Amino acid sequence: MPAQEAVITLEEVYYKYPTSQDWVLRGVNLEIYRGEFLGLVGTTSAGKTTLCQCFNGLIPHYTLGTFSGRVLVEGKDTSESDVASLSGTVGVVFQDADAQLVMSSVLEEVMLGLTMRGMPGRQARDKARHMLEKIGIPHLAERPPYALSGGQKQRAAIAAVMVMRPKILVLDEATSELDSLTVHRIFDLCQELNEQGETIVLVTHEMELLSQYADRIVLFDAGQVLLQGPPRQVFQQAETFQRVGVRLPQVTELVQSLGPRLATETLPLSVAEAQQLIEGGSGDH
Amino acid sequence: MITELFGPLRGIDARVKLAWLLATFVAGVVYTSIPSLLVVLATIAAVAIFGRVFIPVVVKLKGLWLIVIVIGLIFSLTVGGETWFYLIPTWVPWIGGSLAVSREGTILGIISVLRMFVFVLPVLLMVATTSNSDMLRAFMFLRMPMEFALMIVLALNFVPLYIDEMGRIADAQRARAHSLMDKGALGKMRGMIPIFVPLTLNAVDRADTIGKVLEIRGFSRRRFSIEFDTPSTASWLFLAFCGLLLAVALASALLKQDLILNGLHSLAASLGL
Amino acid sequence: MTTEPLIRVEKMSFAYRPGVNVIHDIDIAIEPGEFTAIIGNNGSGKSTLMKLILGLLKPTQGRIIVGGIDTRTAKVSDMARRIGFIFQEPNEQLFANSVEEEIRFGLRNLQLAETEIEKRVNETLDLFGLQPLRQVFPRFLARGDKQKVCIAAIVAMHPQIILLDEPTTGQDHRDSRKIMELAETLNARGITVLLVTHDMPNVAQYARRVILLNDGVLVKSAATLEVLADQALMQSCSLVPPQITRLGLALQPLGFRPALKVQEMATQMAHWLDQRQATT
Secondary structure, three states, rough: OOOEEEEEEEEEEEEOOOOOOOOOEEEEEEEOOOOOOOEOOOOOOOOHHHHHHHOOOHHHOOOOEEEEEEEEOOOOOOHOOOHHHHOOOOOOOOOHHHOOOOOHHHHHHHHHHHHOOOOOOOHHHHHHHHHHHHHOOOHHOOOOOOOOOOHHHHHHHHHHOOOOOOEEEEOOOOOOOOOOHHHHHHHHHHHHHHHHOEEEEEEEEEEEHHHHHEEEEEEEEOOEEEEEEEEHHHOOOOOHHHHOOOOOOOOOHHHHHHHHHHHOOOOOOHHHHHHHHHOOOOOOO | OOOOOOOOHHHHHHHHHHHHHHHHHHHHHHHHHHHHHHHHHHHHHHHHHHHHHHHHHHHHHHHHHHHHHHHHHHHHHOOOOOEEOOOOOOOOOOOOOOOOOEEHHHHHHHHHHHHHHHHHHHHHHHHHHHOOOHHHHHHHHHOHHHHHHHHHHHHHHHHHHHHHHHHHHHHHOOOOOOOOOOOHHHHHHHHHHHHHHHHHHHHHHHHHHHHHHHHHHHHHHHHOOOOOOOOOHHHHHHHHHHHHHHHHHHHHHHHOOOHHHHHHHHHHHHHHO | OOOOOOOOEEEEEEEEEOOOOEEEEEEEEEEOEEEEEEOOOOOOOHHHHHHHHHHOOOOOOOEEEOOEEOOOOOOHHHHHHOOOEEOOOHHHOOOOOOOHHHHHHHHHHOOOOOOHHHHHHHHHHHOOOOHHOOOOHHHHHOOHHHHHHHHHHHOOOOOOOOEEEEOOOOOOOHHHHHHHHHHHHHHHHEEEEEEEEEOOOHHHHHOOOOEEEEOOOOEEEEEHHHHHHOHHHHOOOOOOOOOOHHHHOOOOHHHHOOOOOOOHHHHHHHHHHHHHHHHO
């Protein structure tokens, strides 16, 4: 675990859309640390997407509504800087891939963010090609986004944000349409970036994978942080997860359900860990 | 959709393509004879063939033939003059001999259609063979504000997406036993509601995300680089060709004579025709 | 009379563009009352197969017979009397200004009598617990509820078969479970369910048979456990079996059997712990 220096700090954040009757965020206090791999989980109505939009200033700058509290990105209050400059620090990939792809080819799409920042065409093109290579879709460079499959679109959208090398990368359910192989690939790529010092925030329902990759998991419900901590630690609160409606990894759930009969301090997160636990004969004590 | 074509024309500098639009436009305005317009069209076709997009563009234009026929008919039926033939032959009882087609009208119709192609084809070819960022640069080269330039480019890109989505929505409604084409005009209109309502509402939702995406990609910074890559040799050659076409067209206008037609005549004479 | 399967796919190939087959020569028979999952990677042809069964696409070679009707000649709106196709994206279907209107739409298309329509609307609203929401504008509902309305609108048409295309994509665990349980209830009422998904835990939990596609080729069609517990086969199709199945496989040397559900494994494990305790 890296040194606990907060790159994003939320203090008592409340937010309500112009159309919503109730608060969507109700007093969120959360710190995101530099270099960590954070998993954000919760039901679809929990307000995770709204929360992600606070990270890069879309709330309160772009989205109208009632906002109170403070969001600090690298110590700077987001209400005092604009989205464009924040987006150099925080990159957010949204769920709806269709709406995120606005150009006529995948390559153009990935280049857009770079050229908008004033990078000359040729250099931007090289960078974009390199990114496509990394994310595994170099063959799609010239294809128009609408001719791609759902999974390919999501990868293109991720590449378009990743290429800008934000210090904090937020993926808001950006892997939901992908098959398991591709999801693995995206998670691996995030890990690779994470090892290079990037802060990763992943919003996902893929609990099994998340528990392998994340340093810390935040359970978000009804506009508030309910639980936070390393996966093993938060999963101890199985009832809370169940009440909220978020699944634990299957092996964790299994060992949890057996309760004290499998006396163990550390919950298994993967098949290998569970196998080790059972083969190790923790059953006889 | 037309935006997916590229080919060798992509390498041509977007400013040169703009020069080509100008040259073909001027030629379309200046020339009024069928042979000259055909020569101009032939140069456009040559460009398309060079760019290896001729056949796809012709295929995509097949919907245009209906418009061509309609325009041709409007001219030939409405412009007076020597009657050439009747659309409804004279031997048909009662209505025979009506809808007279005049020779002048037909010629005028053909000229209008040729001109339309001279104006429209280069624009289509440019759109189809120019990347978005080059298009943006080209618009901004014409001193268009970035907001408008981007709006045009985005609109062009979203057309195929909406056609695609419309297909998916239509499929979903057909799966609910909706037969898209009801009887009667009113029925047809009502039949479209289950398709256009979701399409419109989704478009509104999407517009919001697009706005956010542009914000995130640094749009509001307005630091988009309008520097062009160094033009290739092909670009220079193409520019020379555009210059030639423009010069001929302008000279024809100034000298008040159809230089292309004259050229064709002297060519025919020298061949002994 | 020999019993004819409800859906028969015969030596069927399909290509969007001539010469580029996305489905190669497959044979499938679906019997009435089945709950079958079609699985495979992105691009394996599973969604295309569903569209072919409904007749939205027509086979390039071979044929598909649904309830005695050849899809090549049938109109989709007629096929819709037998097959309820539930598309992935609710926002691409919902258009009416209330939930009950949404349900009425399909019934009107079937040209049923008004009294029958009202009867079915009420039945369906009850079945899905949507009575309290009957006047609500469907687009304002939460995603899970939207999906429910889409399913209700199809179920009201009394199809023999329901095709679910990635029904749980983008849904949280709670909503996805609700939808799958709904499919299970409908199946128990005699409706044949065909499910296309890449959500393996749901396949393991609910499907009784699995059809595995890879690059448009039918690789295997067998009981769910037989497919999901075949790790080599799954891996060759770039699929990952659910954690619990993998755990069962890993623990086989200790006498465990591969399982599909957490509950099954928990029972085995409790039993195993009992035995261990007895021996010590």
